[in-house]
Amino acid sequence: MIQAANGNFYGTTTSGGESHNGSVFEMTPKGTLTTLYSFCSLSGCADGFNPFVGLVQGTDGNLYGTTPYGGISNPSCYNSSCGTVFKITSRGALTTLYSFCPEGGSCPDGFDPNVLVQGTDGSFYGVTCCGGDSIRSGGTIYKLSVGLGPFVETLPTSGKVGAAVKILGTDLTGATSVTFNGTAAVFKVKSASEITTTVPTSATTGTLKVVTPGGTLSSNVPFRVP
Numbered sequence: 200m201i202q203a204a205n206g207n208f209y210g211t212t213t214s215g216g217e218s219h220n221g222s223v224f225e226m227t228p229k230g231t232l233t234t235l236y237s238f239c240s241l242s243g244c245a246d247g248f249n250p251f252v253g254l255v256q257g258t259d260g261n262l263y264g265t266t267p268y269g270g271i272s273n274p275s276c277y278n279s280s281c282g283t284v285f286k287i288t289s290r291g292a293l294t295t296l297y298s299f300c301p302e303g304g305s306c307p308d309g310f311d312p313n314v315l316v317q318g319t320d321g322s323f324y325g326v327t328c329c330g331g332d333s334i335r336s337g338g339t340i341y342k343l344s345v346g347l348g349p350f351v352e353t354l355p356t357s358g359k360v361g362a363a364v365k366i367l368g369t370d371l372t373g374a375t376s377v378t379f380n381g382t383a384a385v386f387k388v389k390s391a392s393e394i395t396t397t398v399p400t401s402a403t404t405g406t407l408k409v410v411t412p413g414g415t416l417s418s419n420v421p422f423r424v425p
Contacts, residue, residue, distance in 0.1 A: 380405025
């Protein structure tokens with residue numbers, strides 16, 4: 200499970216649900232569980248089924264995940280389907296973003312996807328178990344863009360005044376400003392993907408921002424100052 204920005208927990212089940220092909224659920228911190236979506240609800244399981252891994256929350260607040268089976272019907276794959284990448288809202292509205300191996304054959308894009316992550320460029324990245332251009336059909340690494348913009352991520356996501364913080368991102372070279380909820384911080388650009396800084400005096404909980412030549416990047420989650 201993951202805990203989303205609204206404080207509730209979200210996860211998947213491999214089996215069960217209305218069609219016995221897996222589900223997405225929401226659970227409050229007090230343990231109230233709601234089934235948001237049951238897979239294989241569409242004809243031919245075009246929405247996927249049997250998700251093996253959990254979800255990731257995108258910077259747009261929606262949840263994203265994969266199913267190893269289902270999607271557009273294709274006789275080249277197990278059960279005539281190769282898996283999907285999907286988006287689901289906190290209210291249970293699911294959208295299939297991509298169906299693997301849509302043209303059949305050797306499945307150069309791969310099939311049977313699993314773990315999904317969001318990169319700081321805004322795109323989602325993942326791997327597939329099988330398929331690809333290699334003779335051994337050993338799987339692929341893929342990138343899926345859904346129109347979300349770049350952001351920065353802090354390690355850790357909280358710290359007291361004076362604590363060391365790493366800021367990870369994309370195209371950070373030439374950064375001119377780092378602020379913690381509006382409070383300026385001293386920083387050093389280590390590389391195009393990393394900035395080091397410390398939590399400044401008078402900093403408060405809120406969004407961390409980095410000003411770069413390409414624009415202002417905000418942290419994917421608020422930085423918490425105890």
